[in-house]
Amino acid sequence: MRSNRPYVQIDPDVLERVRQIDLLSYLRAYEPSNLVKVKGTTNVYCTAEHDSLKISNGKWYWWSRGFGGYSALDYLMKVKEYGFVEAVEILTGQALADWKPSIPAPKKDEPKVLLLPPKNKDCDRVTEYLFGRGIDYSLIQECVADGTIYESADYHNAVFVGKDKDGTPRYAACRGTMGSFRLDASGSDKRYSFRLLADKPASSVHLFEAAIDLLSYATYLKCEGKDYKGENLLSLSGVYQPKKELKDSTIPIALSTFLKANPQIKTLYLHLDNDNTGRRCTAALKVLLQKDYEIVDAPPPVGKDVNDFLLSYLGIGQQKTHRERGDAR
Known part of the structure; x- marks a missing residue:
């Protein structure tokens, strides 16, 4: 069903409305016979065509294929294999040729509405998972206590929460404790990625x-007898892709937001991965920021990433590959 149509510019207002349509609402309206409630659950559904495609809490995941999404648009393109234009036409009930272009209204800088997955009654599975990856137990408990880490009630994913300066959750990364599942919660604002901030300037x-x-x-800092609470630790919510010309790249929004809010910062320590992507991102950040900051390239001395290094440092054998364990952004 892939489309060979030439590029078509779609009205931004129409596209935004389409992207807001969740899969459950779409199936109820357009494919009711394809919607099946999973027995023994209160709000979990699957499709009659694919019983491993589960729908819950505003998102869906096709377990047998290892991918998922939130919107009906994702479903039509990834599962039904419609082209982008056809999928949009299905969701709008209108052919692109019939659309009349509209003058887009000025965009308002409105905060995104974060839809956090429901919390599980405990955090046992996530604690076991993180402890198995070498993370300090008391550190895990501190993060659980302040709500920056919790276990989701639906699939028992680890949820890493980023908060704004007022302590309001603005970002959440959902990561499977088994397999490679990873998906940011709907409405996540990457400006407020997962971080641990210093308890003093x-x-x-x-x-x-x-x-x-x-x-x-x-x-690692705790093991070395150092106070990690005296350091600003910031996740970039995944690595961005620099442009071919590094100087034309942009600074990751989580970092630019943090630097703007913290003008006292003078030095940046880059602990990015020891792979082509991580090295290229490090090079781009050096080019973009070296005029205003001291840049220290500090990749993990052992392994692909800092967790590999920690496991080696602790003497913990790695029995799972990166793909199997699912790295959390």
Whole structure:
């Protein structure tokens, strides 16, 4: 069903409305016979065509294929394999040729509405998972206590929460405790990525690709007898892709937001991965920021990422590959 149509510019207002349509609402309206409630649950559904495609709490995941999404648009393109234009036409009930272009209204800088997954009654599975990756137990408990880490009630994912200066959750990364599932919660604002901030003014910040790497570094500092609470530790919510010309790249929004809010920062420590992507991102940040900051390239001395290094440092054998364990951004 892939489309070979030429590029078509879609009215931004129409596209935004389409992207807000969740899969459950779409199936109830357009494919009711394809919607099946999973027995023994209160709000979990699957499709008659694919019983491993589960729908719950505003998102869906096709377990047998290892991918998912939130919107009906994602479903039509990834599962039904419609082209983008056809999927939009289905959701609007209108052919693109019939659309009349409208003058887009000025965009308002309105905060995103974060839809956090429901919390599980305890955090046992996530605690076991993180402890198995070498993360300090008391550090895990501190994060659980302040609500920056919890276990979701639906799939028992680890949820890493980023908060704004007022302590309001603005970002959440959901990561499977088994397998490679990873998905940011709907409405996540990457400006407020997962972080542990210094308990007193500090002139430096340590940067990591993933929440797991951040927690691994904090654990390493504790093992070395150093106070991780005296450091700013910031996850970039995954690594961005620099442009071919590094000087034309942009600074990750989590970092630019943090630097703007913390003008006292003078030094950036880059603990990015030892792979092509991590090295290229490090090079881009050096080019973009070296005029205003001291940049210290500090990749993990052992392994691909900081968690690999921690496991080696602790003498913990790695029995799972990165894909199997699912790195948390």
